[in-house]
Amino acid sequence: MTEAHTIDAAERVLMAATLRGLAEELDGTELAQALDAFGFADLLAEAPRDAVSTLFTALGRAGSMSTSLQDVLLQPLAEYLPMATECNVALPGIGADQVGATEGEPLAVRGLVIGARPAPTYLAPVVIRGEPAWIGLQESSGISTRRVNGLDPALAMTEITGADVTADVIVAGKPAVAAWDAVATAGRLALGYQILGAVGQMIDLAVDHARSRVQFGRPIGSFQAVRNRLADAHVAREGAAAALASAWDADDAFLAGLLAKSLAGRAARIAATQCQQVLAGIGFTAEHPFHLFLARALVLDSVLGSATELPTAIGAHLISAGTIPRLVDL
Amino acid sequence: MEAREFRAGVRDWIDEVGEPLVPAIEDQSVEAQLNHQRRVQRLLFDAGWMRWGWPTRIGGLGGSPILRAVLGEELTSRALVHTTSWSMHEVLGPAAAEFGRPDLVEDIFPLLLRGEEFWCQGFSEPDAGSDLGSMRTTARPRSDGWVINGEKLWTSWAHHATRCIVLARTGGPGSRGISAFLIDMDTPGVTASPLETMAGVDEFCSTSFVDVEVPAERLLGELDAGWRVAQFILSCERGPIFWQRGAWLAHHLGLLLDTAGDGASSALGEAYQLLWAFRATSKSTQDRIAAGDLPGPEASVDKIMIAAADQAVFDVARDLLRGDMETDDTARSRAWRREWAYSRAATIYGGTSEIQKDIVASRLLGLPRSA
Numbered sequence: 179m180t181e182a183h184t185i186d187a188a189e190r191v192l193m194a195a196t197l198r199g200l201a202e203e204l205d206g207t208e209l210a211q212a213l214d215a216f217g218f219a220d221l222l223a224e225a226p227r228d229a230v231s232t233l234f235t236a237l238g239r240a241g242s243m244s245t246s247l248q249d250v251l252l253q254p255l256a257e258y259l260p261m262a263t264e265c266n267v268a269l270p271g272i273g274a275d276q277v278g279a280t281e282g283e284p285l286a287v288r289g290l291v292i293g294a295r296p297a298p299t300y301l302a303p304v305v306i307r308g309e310p311a312w313i314g315l316q317e318s319s320g321i322s323t324r325r326v327n328g329l330d331p332a333l334a335m336t337e338i339t340g341a342d343v344t345a346d347v348i349v350a351g352k353p354a355v356a357a358w359d360a361v362a363t364a365g366r367l368a369l370g371y372q373i374l375g376a377v378g379q380m381i382d383l384a385v386d387h388a389r390s391r392v393q394f395g396r397p398i399g400s401f402q403a404v405r406n407r408l409a410d411a412h413v414a415r416e417g418a419a420a421a422l423a424s425a426w427d428a429d430d431a432f433l434a435g436l437l438a439k440s441l442a443g444r445a446a447r448i449a450a451t452q453c454q455q456v457l458a459g460i461g462f463t464a465e466h467p468f469h470l471f472l473a474r475a476l477v478l479d480s481v482l483g484s485a486t487e488l489p490t491a492i493g494a495h496l497i498s499a500g501t502i503p504r505l506v507d508l
Numbered sequence: 509m510e511a512r513e514f515r516a517g518v519r520d521w522i523d524e525v526g527e528p529l530v531p532a533i534e535d536q537s538v539e540a541q542l543n544h545q546r547r548v549q550r551l552l553f554d555a556g557w558m559r560w561g562w563p564t565r566i567g568g569l570g571g572s573p574i575l576r577a578v579l580g581e582e583l584t585s586r587a588l589v590h591t592t593s594w595s596m597h598e599v600l601g602p603a604a605a606e607f608g609r610p611d612l613v614e615d616i617f618p619l620l621l622r623g624e625e626f627w628c629q630g631f632s633e634p635d636a637g638s639d640l641g642s643m644r645t646t647a648r649p650r651s652d653g654w655v656i657n658g659e660k661l662w663t664s665w666a667h668h669a670t671r672c673i674v675l676a677r678t679g680g681p682g683s684r685g686i687s688a689f690l691i692d693m694d695t696p697g698v699t700a701s702p703l704e705t706m707a708g709v710d711e712f713c714s715t716s717f718v719d720v721e722v723p724a725e726r727l728l729g730e731l732d733a734g735w736r737v738a739q740f741i742l743s744c745e746r747g748p749i750f751w752q753r754g755a756w757l758a759h760h761l762g763l764l765l766d767t768a769g770d771g772a773s774s775a776l777g778e779a780y781q782l783l784w785a786f787r788a789t790s791k792s793t794q795d796r797i798a799a800g801d802l803p804g805p806e807a808s809v810d811k812i813m814i815a816a817a818d819q820a821v822f823d824v825a826r827d828l829l830r831g832d833m834e835t836d837d838t839a840r841s842r843a844w845r846r847e848w849a850y851s852r853a854a855t856i857y858g859g860t861s862e863i864q865k866d867i868v869a870s871r872l873l874g875l876p877r878s879a
Binding site: 305319381385388389396397399401402404405406408409413416417418420421423424435441442444488489490491492493494495496497500501502504505506508 | 574
């Protein structure tokens with residue numbers, strides 16, 4: 179994944195400030211409209227690294243969501259699917275590798291749409307008789323959709339399910355595999371940044387609390403047990419951030435995407451545990467914003483492979499390759 | 509010279525020289541390890557590779573310190589040298605170059621690079637580990653020099669070293685009253701006694717200094733400014749040394765791939781992702797050093813990460829090589845045992861993980877200092 183266009187430092191600062199401002203002030207449809215007006219799709223095409231890292235970190239920080247994830251997921255599909263722009267991509271349900279698999283009839287599907295656009299067609303990766311394929315699904319295919327509340331209602335995900343759907347195969351075989359690898363990698367990086375934004379927010383909230391909350395006559399942030407917890411969260415965050423930044427230049431983009439997402443999820447779990455413990459009672463209440471970031475980070479950790487699932491995929495990748503890729507070089 | 513060109517040159521040279529660079533696996537004594545390193549360093553020095561990345565005024569050929577990280581990586585990723593002893597000149601060399609009297613450094617630095625001399629580091633003491641500022645070794649002025657008395661601990665390679673950088677108290681208590689000296693190990697009154705580790709390696713020493721006379725020109729930097737020298741040395745450890753240790757860890761992880769079945773995927777993946785997180789983080793540190801910045805508190809993050817990766821890699825090894833690890837006495841298993849045991853110290857040496865986390869908490873997160 180290389181930069182199609184390099185934007186200069188001043189442009190980058192301006193762009194970052196604008197995107198952060200929009201992500202903080204708006205959410206949902208309004209944010210999507212504002213990002214369209216800003217020209218996010220063009221920015222994504224011209225400078226994907228800047229576009230993705232800035233917007234998704236800002237979304238994670240602000241706790242907002244937009245249809246931009248669909249822009250990111252559809253971008254690698256554009257070359258395979260000329261009509262892709264008016265669709266949504268359905269990702270595999272949590273814990274699944276594909277949206278559906280069948281050895282013949284029927285084809286059952288279960289997928290998750292995050293940041294859905296108001297478009298009736300869903301593109302879904304499936305496996306039909308052992309062969310990977312992308313299919314198009316709409317209401318007439320026999321699917322039903324459900325707005326997901328779940329752990330993080332504000333994320334407004336849509337679940338699509340169908341017990342026996344009519345599969346309209348768009349692309350199959352090798353191109354379908356390549357498309358899935360590219361979509362999954364693009365999604366992992368975007369979600370990785372969004373998770374890290376939420377992690378940053380969790381750490382900031384816990385650090386503020388540790389500085390101001392006084393017990394035993396001193397700020398709790400002066401106790402080593404508390405300091406170590408927050409340092410652990412910071413170190414996990416830094417490792418994931420460095421992994422995400424390096425992923426754009428890696429020779430093996432797919433492996434780099436697995437690593438970056440896995441490390442981001444790992445940081446989410448560590449920060450959620452350590453920061454919530456530091457925030458103690460107040461962090462457990464609905465009135466304190468902490469739980470919003472915890473929920474967002476942990477739900478996104480589970481999408482496209484969690485921090486417990488991805489290391490297995492990474493290890494299997496290494497074993498089959500028979501080498502330890504350097505990935506980052508001086 | 510650019511890193512890419514340098515790397516290609518080193519690789520060609522390694523292929524060309526071949527066999528003489530490969531250490532014998534049977535004799536795993538510290539003596540054999542150092543003798544092998546001496547030969548490798550001499551070959552590298554004569555070919556020029558050893559001199560790149562060091563200033564020309566001290567016998568180097570100039571160029572970015574990145575080149576030293578690349579050289580270390582190419583050597584340790586093939587296990588041609590052992591990563592711990594290869595760190596020696598990287599720990600102490602930059603401080604000698606920075607703080608030593610120019611005429612002295614000009615004379616002795618090439619000997620260090622050629623492997624004719626090994627140096628050691630006299631920092632820790634029996635009662636001063638993490639709390640280095642409480643050290644008690646003294647340096648008292650006498651005519652045209654100093655007399656040093658005290659005991660140093662964990663002085664790696666001291667019994668094979670020609671010189672030692674020693675921290676000693678020249679002023680009041682705390683870190684402000686400390687000075688750094690470059691002491692010849694053959695000076696009367698210096699005694700190095702090896703301490704065998706649980707890894708079965710007598711790398712560490714307890715080194716005592718009894719009325720050791722040191723000439724005035726062996727003071728490194730200013731009087732009572734030894735803390736700066738110590739900080740400089742600790743910062744240098746986060747540079748090329750970390751990069752080549754990361755390569756050493758990757759090499760060992762690679763050796764495990766043949767024995768790893770599907771059941772090992774997860775642990776292998778975990779270790780690799782920690783190693784990669786370290787490597788991605790360390791790259792920025794290497795770039796900053798190359799730009800002339802001394803790593804600050806953010807390099808504590810690097811230290812915490814590499815220690816975690818180190819232990820994760822050798823924990824996987826212990827799991828995958830179970831049976832061999834506990835009961836096999838072949839040279840291969842002995843080497844694995846030694847590396848696994850050494851990895852236990854990764855969270856201790858060079859500043860414990862607890863000290864690093866404390867630095868992260870205060871300096872990077874802005875938490876109030878402990879009462």
